[in-house]
Amino acid sequence: MANSFHGLPLLFMATLICSAAAQNGLTFPIRHDPKTSQFYTTFQMGSKPTAVTAVVDLGAQFLWFSCDAYSSATYAAVPCGSAACDLARGIGCVGCNGPARPGCTNDTCGASPFNPFMNVILSQGYYEDTLLSGGAVAARRFIFSCMTNDYLVGLARGATGMLGLARTAISMHKQIADKTGRPDKFSLCFPAAGAGKLTIGSRQSEYSGPLKSTALIINPVSTAPIYTEGDASDEYFIGVSAVAVAGEVLPVKSSYFTIDKNGVGGTKISTIQNYTAVHTSIYKPLVRAFNKAAADRKIRSAAAVAPFTACYRSETISRGGAGAGELNLPAIDLILPGEDVYWRIGGGNLMVEVDRKTSCLAVVDSGRRPRTAVVIGAHQLTENYLEFDLVSSVVKFSSSLLSHNTSCSRI
Ligand SMILES: *[C@@H]1O[C@H](CO)[C@@H](O)[C@H](O)[C@H]1NC(C)=O
Ligand SMILES: *[C@@H]1O[C@H](CO)[C@@H](O)[C@H](O)[C@H]1NC(C)=O
């Protein structure tokens, strides 16, 4: 009797603590590497927590990092044919001639970690270990893959891996959701300076200001470097239907904005492409309209600096547009379905300073046959708050936080 009486409040407390923890998301800092323009985060892995710095890749399927210096008592290979291997959609069974170490094991579920900056895919295995956030256990038996130091070329200084946030069963947010009961949601805020954040599994928005929302669209054909026929893409596409410059819709055929049966066309969000890249048939009218709207504001043109074609004399661009100190430029709007729904790209998100005197429109021409007509790049995501809700399959976005007088390092 006495035992069960004492047991009850304890049980009750444990339930309370669990649900309180599940309300809050896990937060990871995001920093910008100016040399590569990549955004990266840091977390810990293993029994004697090892810090791992990984480049954030919205389009990548899983976490991988170099296991060359990795040592942990809780790490294990994912066996071929296991439930975890099915979940990871492992490709075959891999072995290694030894000596045995993390990344060199036999009978291991096959993975294909991809370094997009080197454009190489390795044949590797899947492993599991504890993932920690700020020293606290975030998820046990978290599935990842190993690389070796030879294949880290092109990554931001200090980064030894890439963090996959695509729509897969083993992306970081999905594994944390499955293992902790948090909702499958995450938010990203890429800082221009200081520390931004990646939040996983939060029930509330990290940003309390106005957000617009649009449905995530499934591209029926995979955009991954290796895939099985019939696989859909696990990248994030949105239904942009038109582009406007300074309020005027560009004359572009609507078919570029839709995804055809071969998975060609449409708009996706990429965190590893520097600049927004658009089909030539969108690029040409975009630059023409932007040049005209810039001239209307007495912004003077300058000689083009590749890969950009629309460049301006920086001293002729005034400040104090929307938000303190923002560049005063015509806005580019990506028009989305619904009443008054558009993603506004303005101010610093539009310009890149190529030298002390010249700034260029930070959009590039992806040619006449790009797989995806519009790829929104990292420069355009900077200082924007984005919230991916995979439960409702929507993405919410703020446009520039600077125009709302805040920033990624302050929310
Ligand atoms: C991105 O920008 C960095 C620095 O400007 C450059 O080194 C890198 O090659 C660029 N990457 C791409 C894919 O354009
Ligand atoms: C894998 O098996 C082969 C053949 O039995 C063996 O030579 C090799 O050392 C094993 N590798 C590891 C990492 O244990």
Ligand SMILES: *[C@@H]1O[C@H](CO)[C@@H](O)[C@H](O)[C@H]1NC(C)=O
């Ligand atoms: C923006 O922030 C600055 C300083 O942080 C403040 O002085 C100013 O009043 C704010 N403006 C608006 C419109 O909130």
